[in-house]
Amino acid sequence: MESIDVSVIITTRNEEKHIKNCLESIIKQTYPQDRIEAIVVDNNSTDKTKEIALTYTSKVYNFGPERSAQRNQGIRQAQGKYILYLDADMSLSPGVIKECVDKCESRGYIALYIPERIIGEGFWIKVRDFERGFYNATCIDAVRFVRKDKFLEIGGFDETLTGPEDWDFDRRIRVIGKVGIINACLYHNEGRLHFSKYLKKKKYYGNTLERYINKWGREDTLIIKQLGLFYRFFGVFIEDGKWRKALTHPLLLLGVYVLRFFIGIGYLVNKKPINEDREVF
Numbered sequence: 001m002e003s004i005d006v007s008v009i010i011t012t013r014n015e016e017k018h019i020k021n022c023l024e025s026i027i028k029q030t031y032p033q034d035r036i037e038a039i040v041v042d043n044n045s046t047d048k049t050k051e052i053a054l055t056y057t058s059k060v061y062n063f064g065p066e067r068s069a070q071r072n073q074g075i076r077q078a079q080g081k082y083i084l085y086l087d088a089d090m091s092l093s094p095g096v097i098k099e100c101v102d103k104c105e106s107r108g109y110i111a112l113y114i115p116e117r118i119i120g121e122g123f124w125i126k127v128r129d130f131e132r133g134f135y136n137a138t139c140i141d142a143v144r145f146v147r148k149d150k151f152l153e154i155g156g157f158d159e160t161l162t163g164p165e166d167w168d169f170d171r172r173i174r175v176i177g178k179v180g181i182i183n184a185c186l187y188h189n190e191g192r193l194h195f196s197k198y199l200k201k202k203k204y205y206g207n208t209l210e211r212y213i214n215k216w217g218r219e220d221t222l223i224i225k226q227l228g229l230f231y232r233f234f235g236v237f238i239e240d241g242k243w244r245k246a247l248t249h250p251l252l253l254l255g256v257y258v259l260r261f262f263i264g265i266g267y268l269v270n271k272k273p274i275n276e277d278r279e280v281f
Contacts, residue, residue: 004036004080004081005031005036005081006036006037006097006100007039007078007082007084008037009041009074009075009078010038010053010085010086011070012040012041012042012045012088013044014046014047014049015049016045018088018189019049020056021189022088022090023038023053023056024056026056026092026097029095029096030094030095030098031098037079039078040059041061041062041063041070041071042060042063043070044064050062061077066159068158068161068162069157071156071157072159075151075152082145082146083146084096085146089188089189091189093184093186095184096114096182099183103180104145107178110176110177112145112146112179112180113143113144113179114182114184115181116141116185116186117133117185118188120192120193121191125191125192125193126252127256127259128193128259130249130256134242134245134246135236138239139167139222139225140232142169143170154176160211161208163209167226168212168216171222198259199262
C-alpha cells in the first residue's frame, strides 16, 4: 500500500452547494490519487454536506466550534507528510498538489502560498478577483500547504482566533523555515457579492481581531502593516512594480477602494479603531 503524501483538510458547515466541486477538484489532481487523502471536518451541518462528502471520502468528522479547531482536528486524523487546508467553497486547479510537493521536495520549503482566484457572478466579483491578485504571498495572505511536522512544531492554529488565525499561523510558520509560492492556483467561489453579507462576514471574522492584536502587540510592525491604512490602501497595490497592474484596470481599482471604504465604515460603526490613524479591514 502506498503511503499518503498529502492530506487535504476541508472545513465545512452547511456547504452542500460547494463541497462536491471542492472534492471533485481533488480527484482531478495530476498527483497520484493513492497518495492523497481528503479529510472533511464538519461543524454540525443541517444540510446534506456530510452526506455528499461521504460519497467521496470515508474520513468525514464532526467537530467545532470554529474553523481553527476544525483544522486542528483534521491534522490529528491526517496521515500525510504534507497538509493542504481548504474551505469548502474552494477548488484546486489540476496541478496544485504536484507543484506543491515538487517544490517542497526540491527546494526545501516547509510551506507554500497558493495564488487565489475569486470566481462568481457580477462586477463586484471581478473587483474581488482583481483585489485578491495583489495579496498573493504578502502579509495579507497566508500559506495553505505545510509540512505536517512543522505544523505540529508550532502547535497548529490558535483556536482562540476566528478570522485572523490564518495570519497568526502564517507568521509563526515563517519563523521556523523557508516558505514560497507556486504558480498553479485555487479558485474561491464567492457567488454573487452582496454588500450586506460581505460586510457581515468581515465583521464576524473581525470579532477576535483585538485578541490577535493583543497577542502580538499594537506596535508590532507586521500588525501595523496588516491593519494600517497606508499598506492596505496603497502599499500592497504599488510594491514590487504592482502599480503597473493597478493602473491597467482603473475601473476595477476604483471598485476595490469602494469595497475598502465600506469595510472601514462598517468597522468604525461597530467597533472603536485601533488608534486614530489605523483601521481594520
